[in-house]
Amino acid sequence: MDRKVVFLANCLLNQNAKVAQFAFYPGVxxxxxxxxRSKGFEVEQLPCPELTFMGVNRWWQTKDQYDTxxxxxxxxxxxxxxxxxxxxxxxxxxxxxLVGLDGSPSSGVRLTGRNPSWGGRPFATLxxxxxxxxxxxxxxxxxxxxxxRGIGFDGETGVPMDVPGFRMEEAVKELEQFFK
Amino acid sequence: MDPxxxxxxxxxxxxxxxxxxxxxxxxxQNTVVYEVLxxxxxxxxxxxxxxxxxxxxxxxxxxxxxxxxxxIKRGYQVxxxxxxxxxxxxxxxxxxxxxxxxxxxxxxxxVSFSVAEDLSDRSFVTQRIAVPL
Numbered sequence: 001m002d003r004k005v006v007f008l009a010n011c012l013l014n015q016n017a018k019v020a021q022f023a024f025y026p027g028v029x030x031x032x033x034x035x036x037r038s039k040g041f042e043v044e045q046l047p048c049p050e051l052t053f054m055g056v057n058r059w060w061q062t063k064d065q066y067d068t069x070x071x072x073x074x075x076x077x078x079x080x081x082x083x084x085x086x087x088x089x090x091x092x093x094x095x096x097x098l099v100g101l102d103g104s105p106s107s108g109v110r111l112t113g114r115n116p117s118w119g120g121r122p123f124a125t126l127x128x129x130x131x132x133x134x135x136x137x138x139x140x141x142x143x144x145x146x147x148x149r150g151i152g153f154d155g156e157t158g159v160p161m162d163v164p165g166f167r168m169e170e171a172v173k174e175l176e177q178f179f180k
Numbered sequence: 181m182d183p184x185x186x187x188x189x190x191x192x193x194x195x196x197x198x199x200x201x202x203x204x205x206x207x208x209q210n211t212v213v214y215e216v217l218x219x220x221x222x223x224x225x226x227x228x229x230x231x232x233x234x235x236x237x238x239x240x241x242x243x244x245x246x247x248x249x250x251x252i253k254r255g256y257q258v259x260x261x262x263x264x265x266x267x268x269x270x271x272x273x274x275x276x277x278x279x280x281x282x283x284x285x286x287x288x289x290x291v292s293f294s295v296a297e298d299l300s301d302r303s304f305v306t307q308r309i310a311v312p313l
Contacts, residue, residue, distance in 0.1 A: 010247075014223030016187045016256060017247070026188035026221030033218075037211075042200045045226045047243040056254050081239045085228060088236070 003094040006041040007086065008033070009101040010048035012159065017048040019060055022162060031172050032099070032159055039179055041097070044089075046082060049075045049138045050106050060124050062115045063105040066137045075106070075141035083145040090151050098153040099175070100139055103162030108136035110158050131163050155179075188221035191251055192309075193244060193260040193288055195270030196229040203229050207295050213261065216305045222259075227271045234272075241272055245279045252285045260287075261309065264294040 012032050015023040037043060050058060050066075053074050089096050100109035112134045118124065135143070146152050157178045159171050197204045198213040217224060225244050228237050248258050260276060262269025269292050280287035291309055293299060 014191060014225060016189065016191055016223040016251065018185075018187065021184050023185045023187035026186055027190065027223040028218040030218050037199075042203065043226070044228075045224070048247065051250060052243055052246040055250050056256070078243055081236070081243065084236050085232070085240065088232060 001040075003089075003092070004039075004041045004097065005044055005089045005094045006036050006097045006099055007044045007046055007082075007153075008036075008099050009104070009107040009159075010046050010051070011101060011107070011161075012099065013043075013045050014048075016056070017051050019050070019058055024161060024166075024168075029159070029161070031168050032175065035172055035175060036099070036179070041179075042094075044085060046100075046107070046138075046142070047078050048107075049078050052078070059122050060129070061105055062118050062129065063108075063112045063134075063137060064114050064116045065118060066105050071137060072141055075138045076145065078138075079142045079145035082142055083149060083151075086146060086153075087149060087151060095154045097179075098139075098156035100136070100156065100158040101162055102158030102160035103131050103166075104136050104158075106136040106138035108134070108158060108162070109139055109156050110135075111160060111163060112136045113162060126164050129164070188223065189256045190221060191223040191225060191248070191256060191258045192217055193225045193227060193248065193258065193271055193276065195262045195266060196227055197263050197266065197270055198261065199224070199226055200229065203231075207263070207265065208299055210300045212300055212302055212305050213293060213309075216302060216309055217261065220306070220309060222309075230266050230270050237272055238275060241275055241279065245276065245283065248276075248280075248288060249283050249285055252288075258288040259309070260290045262290060262292045264292050 011017040012029045015025045101107040102111040113129045262271045277287045
């Protein structure tokens with residue numbers, strides 16, 4: 001049987017990485033992680049570039065705010081050691097998948113969050129966070145590094161935990177469907 | 181932290197074996213250590229599999245330690261969970277210690293299990309993780 005490896009957004013194994021008010025579980029997002037493990041996936045974890053750049057006490061941010069040369073260089077550096085691991089499994093003939101964090105300015109795969117007017121003195125409401133189609137900065141940089149090596153994920157999706165109104169039951173159903 | 185936020189403020193740097201035992205056919209195939217960490221609310225920082233080249237694993241460790249340092253400095257509890265039968269407990273613990281010293285932080289407390297122990301015994305595993313040695 002083919003080995004299947006899934007790279008998870010850091011916070012799916014560690015909710016402590018989340019920006020304040022977005023940690024919905026104490027630690028492991030077990031409905032997602034346990035589902036994938038029960039389906040025979042070997043689990044790997046992406047680093048959290050937001051945490052290593054802005055720290056655990058960072059403010060809410062949009063993709064517009066993270067889309068800077070400095071943050072992209074930070075993500076690009078992190079992407080090298082992550083791409084090494086992806087490449088390691090690809091060379092072993094494994095199928096390698098990505099499950100990101102949809103709605104995230106960094107780790108979104110299908111959806112990210114924007115608002116070009118955010119900045120200055122911190123004030124933000126959830127309503128101002130505009131979820132739009134597209135990838136987060138970190139995923140863009142990781143995929144650019146993989147593309148430079150001539151590889152890519154065999155499939156990718158996201159758990160929309162950064163999308164207002166998120167419901168875990170629906171996310172699990174969607175994930176089951178994706179990996180059917 | 182905001183009362184709406186559910187984080188535990190507890191993390192564990194974890195050997196790959198406990199999350200992906202199928203990669204280690206020579207060891208018992210149970211996942212109780214992972215389940216106990218999950219149920220106690222620990223966030224997991226997973227290390228790569230032990231056959232991953234050491235130079236690459238050392239590079240992988242740098243952002244893991246960047247994360248650990250940030251958490252420790254902010255008062256989060258960080259432990260390391262390894263397996264005695266694997267080199268350096270399967271988590272490059274000597275590198276974690278060296279990196280911790282270089283960064284001026286206390287190294288995460290090592291909880292080291294052995295396959296000679298009953299790793300299917302949830303109460304034993306829980307006690308080892310929850311109680312400082």
